[in-house]
Amino acid sequence: MAILVLMRHGQSVWNLENKFTGWVDVELSDKGKEEAKKAGDQLKGLHFDYAYSSALKRAQETLQIALDEAEINNIPTKFDRALNERMYGDLQGLNKAETAKKFGDEQVHIWRRSYDVAPPNGESLKDTADRVIPYFESEIVPKIKDGKNIIIAAHGNSLRALVMFLEKMSPEEIIKFEIATGVPRLYELDSNLHVLKVKNL
Template sequence: MPKLVLVRHGQSIWNLQNRFTGWIDVPLTEKGKEEAYKAGELLKDIRFDVAYTSMLTRAQETLRIILETVGLLIPVIKDEALNERHYGALQGLNKDRAREKWGKEIVHLWRRSYDIPPPEGESLKDTAERTIPFLERAIMGDIKDGRDVLVVAHGNSLRSIVMYLEKLGPDEIIKVEIPTGTPIVYELDENENIISKEIRHLEE
């Protein structure tokens, strides 16, 4: 059965600084590069046929390190459908400063509700509306052809994919956290049903 593996990029500079990142292109920290290397170590048993990533450097660099660690040279497809949720007016702001500016409750609502976007930005629902069609059209096509697929993307674009695969509702997906650099390995059947799910944790 084909495998679909999801990995959130390693820690970025703005993750470290507690800032809303969204579509701003920021690099990995040294810890983020180490997380990517460890994710690669955890995936050496899978011979991926194809990889997908976003148009953002932190995801592409994580993927590059993983493939280098695994020792694979495979096709890589980049698409902004897999980009992080666009945080609009929040992008670049420290999360604590955003709470001071708009209030703790409203910022929490923007971050954790399913369908309420921040000013000029996307909700998780908006993110899913671009991620899921790409998943169905491209990624699941490879799965149906029996290929093992690696997707390295972002917290919210990956949450959209998890929502689709695990058939979760809006109230369930908003509680799902996806840690940086932690592979989620799904084994799927020909009808996209999950045969098994394994979260491979990094060792400290």
């Protein structure tokens, strides 16, 4: 049996300002740093063999703060943009409320919550899954099958792609599924990647 923990980064400064962030490399807010510390408190007593994060500093900072708080040291860590947040294209940097006024609530809702409709010059959740899942299967799955414990710090949409894969959710189910900032989600998995137990810490 292996443990896999998925952890969305703490609140970022653009989460706080209600902006579409995507691949823009913004930092954690003060609240986000506190969320990361609280996550670390929930991780105390767990053992990890490997850690992964996206290439964006809000995920990397969350991972480091949480591991420090949990007193988990010196584990091999990889950063890869395959785990980055969904690329929001022309919406990046725009305030969500202003964007809804400009394009209409219904259109923005479709861009944000549909599975396979991308915003202009951006990625849909399906596009995000198409880069997250192959990386997960090639880089991380062999370690899980070998009984290694893994923690991944990433983003709302890249983690939803993994939740969909692990929990065998449909597109309709995953678009309704929310991942809170700074709340670790723990899976116990067998060597065939079957979920034995899942819970938020």
